[in-house]
Amino acid sequence: MAKSKVKINVAGMDFSLVTEDDPTYIEDLAKQLSDKIEAIVEGNTNISVAQASILVALDCQDELSKHNNSSDNLRAQIKDYLEDAARARMEAEQYKRELEKLKAQL
Numbered sequence: 001m002a003k004s005k006v007k008i009n010v011a012g013m014d015f016s017l018v019t020e021d022d023p024t025y026i027e028d029l030a031k032q033l034s035d036k037i038e039a040i041v042e043g044n045t046n047i048s049v050a051q052a053s054i055l056v057a058l059d060c061q062d063e064l065s066k067h068n069n070s071s072d073n074l075r076a077q078i079k080d081y082l083e084d085a086a087r088a089r090m091e092a093e094q095y096k097r098e099l100e101k102l103k104a105q106l
Contacts, residue, residue: 006018006023006027010033011052011053036056
């Protein structure tokens with residue numbers, strides 16, 4: 001994918017980024033981030049934009065960590081299900097062989 005230059009504004013600060021992502025996606029991320037920072041600053045006039053940014057970053061890191069843990073748990077569950085399915089297929093094949101053997105004896 002081609003790289004493009006995107007200009008964004010987050011909490012009153014301008015940034016230029018080079019990205020392979022869709023510029024609209026990056027602009028939406030910047031808007032969401034700016035909204036979160038501004039909500040914290042508006043809710044507490046004693047906090048700076050830098051402090052609000054750190055709080056938002058901490059919140060994002062918390063969400064990422066929880067999502068990663070959830071993904072790891074889902075991967076483990078899928079692995080268990082695949083192992084169970086493989087065992088069940090092996091058992092089914094074994095029972096089919098037994099059935100064929102019994103049919104032949106009859």
